[in-house]
Amino acid sequence: MITIDSLTKSYGGNTVVHDITFTAREGRVTGFLGPNGAGKSTSMRMMVGLTTPTEGTATISGRRFADLPNPGREVGVMLDASAQHAGRTGREILTIAQQIMGVPASRVTELLDLVSLTGAEADRRVGNYSLGMRQRLGIAAALIGDPSVLILDEPANGLDPAGIRWMRDLLRDYADHGGTVLLSSHLLAEIEIIADDIVMIGQGRIVCQGSKSSLLQAAGTVVRAADVVVLQGALAAAGVASTVSEDGSLRTEADTAVVGQAAYDGGVVLTELRNADSGGLEEMFLELTADTQRERTAA
Amino acid sequence: MTATSAIKADQTHIGRRTEFAQIPLSRVVRVELRKMFDTRSGFWLIASIGITGLIATIATIAFAPDADLTYYNFAKAVGFPITVILPMVALLSITSEWSQRSGLTTFTYVPSRGRVVGAKTLSAVIVAVASMLFAFAIGAVGNVVGSAIAGTPTVWDLSVGHAVTIVLGNLISLSIGTMLGMLLLSSAGGLVMYFVLVLLVPNLTSLLAASQDWFRHLQPWVDLPFAQTFLFEGMHTGAEWAHVATAFTLWIVLPGSFGLRRVMRSEVK
Numbered sequence: 001m002i003t004i005d006s007l008t009k010s011y012g013g014n015t016v017v018h019d020i021t022f023t024a025r026e027g028r029v030t031g032f033l034g035p036n037g038a039g040k041s042t043s044m045r046m047m048v049g050l051t052t053p054t055e056g057t058a059t060i061s062g063r064r065f066a067d068l069p070n071p072g073r074e075v076g077v078m079l080d081a082s083a084q085h086a087g088r089t090g091r092e093i094l095t096i097a098q099q100i101m102g103v104p105a106s107r108v109t110e111l112l113d114l115v116s117l118t119g120a121e122a123d124r125r126v127g128n129y130s131l132g133m134r135q136r137l138g139i140a141a142a143l144i145g146d147p148s149v150l151i152l153d154e155p156a157n158g159l160d161p162a163g164i165r166w167m168r169d170l171l172r173d174y175a176d177h178g179g180t181v182l183l184s185s186h187l188l189a190e191i192e193i194i195a196d197d198i199v200m201i202g203q204g205r206i207v208c209q210g211s212k213s214s215l216l217q218a219a220g221t222v223v224r225a226a227d228v229v230v231l232q233g234a235l236a237a238a239g240v241a242s243t244v245s246e247d248g249s250l251r252t253e254a255d256t257a258v259v260g261q262a263a264y265d266g267g268v269v270l271t272e273l274r275n276a277d278s279g280g281l282e283e284m285f286l287e288l289t290a291d292t293q294r295e296r297t298a299a
Numbered sequence: 300m301t302a303t304s305a306i307k308a309d310q311t312h313i314g315r316r317t318e319f320a321q322i323p324l325s326r327v328v329r330v331e332l333r334k335m336f337d338t339r340s341g342f343w344l345i346a347s348i349g350i351t352g353l354i355a356t357i358a359t360i361a362f363a364p365d366a367d368l369t370y371y372n373f374a375k376a377v378g379f380p381i382t383v384i385l386p387m388v389a390l391l392s393i394t395s396e397w398s399q400r401s402g403l404t405t406f407t408y409v410p411s412r413g414r415v416v417g418a419k420t421l422s423a424v425i426v427a428v429a430s431m432l433f434a435f436a437i438g439a440v441g442n443v444v445g446s447a448i449a450g451t452p453t454v455w456d457l458s459v460g461h462a463v464t465i466v467l468g469n470l471i472s473l474s475i476g477t478m479l480g481m482l483l484l485s486s487a488g489g490l491v492m493y494f495v496l497v498l499l500v501p502n503l504t505s506l507l508a509a510s511q512d513w514f515r516h517l518q519p520w521v522d523l524p525f526a527q528t529f530l531f532e533g534m535h536t537g538a539e540w541a542h543v544a545t546a547f548t549l550w551i552v553l554p555g556s557f558g559l560r561r562v563m564r565s566e567v568k
Binding site: 041045048049050051052065066068069070071072073074075077079080082083084085086087088092093096097099100101102125141 | 317318319320321322326327329330333334337338339340341395399400401402403404406407408409410411564566567568
């Protein structure tokens, strides 16, 4: 379990992480979601003692990272897969991890198999690795000590779709066996596929957090009918406010049962009725981080 | 997918509470020693000590006047490349964690940066002592072969005490690399400063000493490369030890402690 309590980091007068508090629980994949520069990486560096917090604490199973006697056996960390000496081979990087953690030498081959790096690839210098291969190597290094907690910064970056699926299965499996996973991403789609819990961060502040299902529910309902105007009228009659999306569907905060009943009462034939899943969360993501993003819409 | 079954096999016990033993310093030293050799650049840097040592021996036999074919001169010729190269080994082992960003993993395996830097320094000392033994051995071979070729008597003019001060002198050179590495945390900047300190500064101080009388008396106290020559040429007086100790404090201990603070506090990213 990772417990983050009022973690704050300031550089001079500039606060990049502002009083964040959350918990990544055992058996769950917690997604740390935010646009670039939101403070995700700084927060993760504070969790593992690479950056000293200005205020607040981060503990792993109740202890500060720096107080863990052999951290690699308890926490697997991958902050930047490219942060390796380009002149070492992949196998050598895993061997260094294996030796310092004091795990059997056979773990190196096991982990290479696990992340599907071939023997020939493992003997190449990481300077020649693609980003996807570095991510796989980074995952292998994080897992080699058989830890119960994983902290991964943008692990899906540079992976192809098959790789992202592989990563999802691997982390799902890891969490299902009781592990704690905290992973960050600036891509909502990735987080939505992998995470059970979501912590959304923008400009160093947590803008919302909760289980994915509760956040999805909060995202509302998408409904579509042959005649949108009639549908909107029927919803309004039932006291349900809605907005017309660009694609001609209606969006509302009411849940599907309420919307379905209202349409039935109004005699409207629906062509679609569903939870606003990805689209809804994305809208929330964009909305919640609207005043914190770099790109402002031209309108 | 095979990946899934593999992770299941070894992670059925995630979440168990095991109290792990502290990583022993000897293990950190062993790994840091390994890291000095496991890249092409690191390997050749250390290999160059042996290669230049051999070249120096051959050059001494070929070019030195017969009267100079003594053990001390051979050991000095073989030892010179060590004096120049070892500090770079010590420096790069520290700065590469920042310049190559591998510190991001190193310091998550061993969060105590003091232990990591300590282990790096110990590893460098091990390499230094091994290289010096190599230099003394090659020097002995050169001395025997050289005097046989020249037909002069083989002269063994290096006492054990003098050999020890030569090793000490090289360890001081090495500590220049350690100090600069901690202070600058940058491979490029560290190497530039290193050459400024060992090539440029001695020239400037000797110029100053030649023209300024007050500095000539002060020099052995404040000029570390100058004080080191006492160690290389054999210590004779207690005053020389005092010079070495004072210059070492000024050049290594004071800036080194600032450097250590930087290592402990700087953000690794």
